[in-house]
Amino acid sequence: MKKIITRFPPSPSGHLHLGGARTAVFNWLYARHMGGTFVFRIEDTDAARSTQASVDGITEAMQWLGIDWDKGPYFQSQRLDIYREHIQKLIDGGHAYYCTCTPAQVEDMRKKAMETGGKPKYDGTCRQKGLAGANGAVVRFKIPEAGVTVLNDAVKGRIVFQNGELDDFVICRGDGTPTYHLAVVVDDITMGVNTIIRGDDHVNNTPKQMLLFQALGSELPTFAHVPMVLGADKTRLSKRHGATSVTAYRDQGILPDALVNFLVRLGWSHGDQEFFTREDLIEKFSLDTIGRSAGVFNPEKLLALNADHIKASSPGKLAEHLMPFLKDAGYQATPGSYLEQAIETLQARSRTLVDMARDIRFYFEDVTVYDEKGEKKLFRREALPPMTCLVEKLDALEDCSHAALEAVFRSVMEETGLGLGKIAQPVRLALTGTTVSPGIFEIIAVLGKEKTIARLKAAIAHIEDTTDR
RNA sequence: GGUCCCAUCGUCUAGCGGUCCAGGACGCCGGCCUCUCACGCCGGAAACCGGGGUUCGAUUCCCCGUGGGAUCACCA
Numbered sequence: 001m002k003k004i005i006t007r008f009p010p011s012p013s014g015h016l017h018l019g020g021a022r023t024a025v026f027n028w029l030y031a032r033h034m035g036g037t038f039v040f041r042i043e044d045t046d047a048a049r050s051t052q053a054s055v056d057g058i059t060e061a062m063q064w065l066g067i068d069w070d071k072g073p074y075f076q077s078q079r080l081d082i083y084r085e086h087i088q089k090l091i092d093g094g095h096a097y098y099c100t101c102t103p104a105q106v107e108d109m110r111k112k113a114m115e116t117g118g119k120p121k122y123d124g125t126c127r128q129k130g131l132a133g134a135n136g137a138v139v140r141f142k143i144p145e146a147g148v149t150v151l152n153d154a155v156k157g158r159i160v161f162q163n164g165e166l167d168d169f170v171i172c173r174g175d176g177t178p179t180y181h182l183a184v185v186v187d188d189i190t191m192g193v194n195t196i197i198r199g200d201d202h203v204n205n206t207p208k209q210m211l212l213f214q215a216l217g218s219e220l221p222t223f224a225h226v227p228m229v230l231g232a233d234k235t236r237l238s239k240r241h242g243a244t245s246v247t248a249y250r251d252q253g254i255l256p257d258a259l260v261n262f263l264v265r266l267g268w269s270h271g272d273q274e275f276f277t278r279e280d281l282i283e284k285f286s287l288d289t290i291g292r293s294a295g296v297f298n299p300e301k302l303l304a305l306n307a308d309h310i311k312a313s314s315p316g317k318l319a320e321h322l323m324p325f326l327k328d329a330g331y332q333a334t335p336g337s338y339l340e341q342a343i344e345t346l347q348a349r350s351r352t353l354v355d356m357a358r359d360i361r362f363y364f365e366d367v368t369v370y371d372e373k374g375e376k377k378l379f380r381r382e383a384l385p386p387m388t389c390l391v392e393k394l395d396a397l398e399d400c401s402h403a404a405l406e407a408v409f410r411s412v413m414e415e416t417g418l419g420l421g422k423i424a425q426p427v428r429l430a431l432t433g434t435t436v437s438p439g440i441f442e443i444i445a446v447l448g449k450e451k452t453i454a455r456l457k458a459a460i461a462h463i464e465d466t467t468d469r
Numbered sequence: 470g471g472u473c474c475c476a477u478c479g480u481c482u483a484g485c486g487g488u489c490c491a492g493g494a495c496g497c498c499g500g501c502c503u504c505u506c507a508c509g510c511c512g513g514a515a516a517c518c519g520g521g522g523u524u525c526g527a528u529u530c531c532c533c534g535u536g537g538g539a540u541c542a543c544c545a
Contacts, residue, residue, distance in 0.1 A: 009545090010545090011544080043545060049544070103543065106542090106543090110542095120470095120541065121541080156474070156475095159474080162472085165472055166472095169543095170542080171543095175543085179542090179543065179545090180545045183545095184545085200474065200539070201538095201539050201540070202539095202540090203474065203539075204539075227474085234537065235538080265482080265494090266481065267482095269483070273493090274493075291481095291482080292474080292475065292476095293474090293537095293538095294475070295480090295481065297480090298479095298480045298495070300496055301495045302495095303495090305494095305495085307508095311508080347508090348507060350507090374505095409504085419504085424504035424505075425504070425505065434506095435506085436506040436507085437505070437506075438506085440505085441504090
């Protein structure tokens with residue numbers, strides 16, 4: 001069994017979007033599953049479109065997703081000599097030729113062919129000329145005139161292409177730089193890549209690349225073309241569909257594990273299982289259960305999955321991901337057990353880290369304003385006796401365990417003759433400033449006696465100030 | 470337009486000839502639990518694109534139609 005080598009080769013001309021992230025995840029998972037190697041390569045042969053900002057952005061997104069690479073990043077712009085060598089090899093071997101047709105001429109022949117109902121392809125004008133490398137001449141690959149190229153795709157099965165449908169594409173530009181097809185194939189050969197998992201928008205490129213592999217005397221890799229990710233309108237995912245960059249999801253409070261889980265499940269399945277940890281994925285991922293049809297991106301489901309991952313995550317790990325949000329909000333939060341306990345009370349009720357950062361506020365800041373509606377409804381004079389009673393009992397309490405607190409509330413209920421609902425709501429408003437929060441015992445247990453009593457007293461004073469006798 | 474791919478609930482999907490009056494998940498609608506909100510639990514509505522074959526039997530295999538997508542650069 002040979003060692004599996006996969007790769008992810010983005011072109012640095014924008015951010016890492018969901019579709020790209022998914023193919024990165026697939027390649028990474030497959031390599032990990034097979035105990036293989038995952039190569040990261042930057043396809044920047046088009047200098048005009050490539051930017052350092054994109055390289056940085058993509059790298060950052062990969063790291064956030066937790067996709068680590070074993071080799072690279074390689075930059076095609078630094079491998080020009082290697083490409084030139086292979087181009088020369090193709091020319092020498094009669095697989096490629098120089099062409100001096102101008103872009104305008106080629107454009108023209110395509111247009112004419114289109115008008116007469118023919119195939120819009122290069123007509124082979126320079127094919128037999130045996131031109132020597134002239135200034136500004138391009139190099140074209142010589143496609144076999146007859147026959148077929150058969151792709152045995154790992155997910156789509158057997159696909160047959162008529163070579164006659166292909167045209168002699170450019171492999172080397174007038175300025176001597178290689179084009180995409182040439183560079184990819186040479187890279188994959190020289191880097192030992194033997195498994196290529198990519199979007200199925202590449203299937204039509206595949207025969208050209210297969211021919212290139214063969215002309216260079218190299219064994220064919222395994223191809224696995226995975227279906228596209230579409231937007232709700234069933235067209236290719238783009239900015240129109242809202243946030244599509246990976247980092248945008250990070251900023252919306254999505255956990256990397258949730259996004260990875262979601263992306264993989266879009267197009268791949270393992271029976272009825274929906275929730276996967278990273279380890280789970282590595283163990284179970286395989287090429288043969290990748291679906292064949294395109295999938296629509298469904299933000300609701302991502303959110304639901306994110307909620308599940310938040311629930312399943314450890315408070316410590318969540319704290320790491322939450323810290324940036326807390327900093328942004330300006331809270332005086334530091335990593336540690338207080339933070340983790342606070343997080344624990346919110347795990348079941350947060351769909352995103354943004355939700356959590358919002359709802360965690362009262363743990364870090366004193367309550368200065370009360371929810372208006374809640375105040376009107378709950379901060380009446382009837383609330384005074386139970387609150388006062390609670391303060392007294394709390395004051396005498398040694399430990400603030402959940403059980404002890406429950407006992408305290410029970411006795412307050414007995415003394416005042418009120419139900420828990422009548423007592424808990426005003427207390428909640430006093431402690432959090434809102435009418436919605438985690439359970440009242442949980443809150444007090446985390447907040448501690450001091451803060452709880454101080455807030456209760458403040459609320460009592462507030463009620464006395466604002467209500468009539 | 471040529472070429473290529475795809476087709477199960479609104480969406481993600483299970484199903485690899487009979488176990489399917491089609492299963493799970495998200496969302497939606499009821500109910501339960503309950504100190505609020507969630508969580509959780511229980512229940513419900515909701516799909517095999519159409520037509521031909523093949524077969525004792527098609528959601529599953531084949532063909533055609535229809536619909537959707539991808540791609541046709543000196544971009545990747």
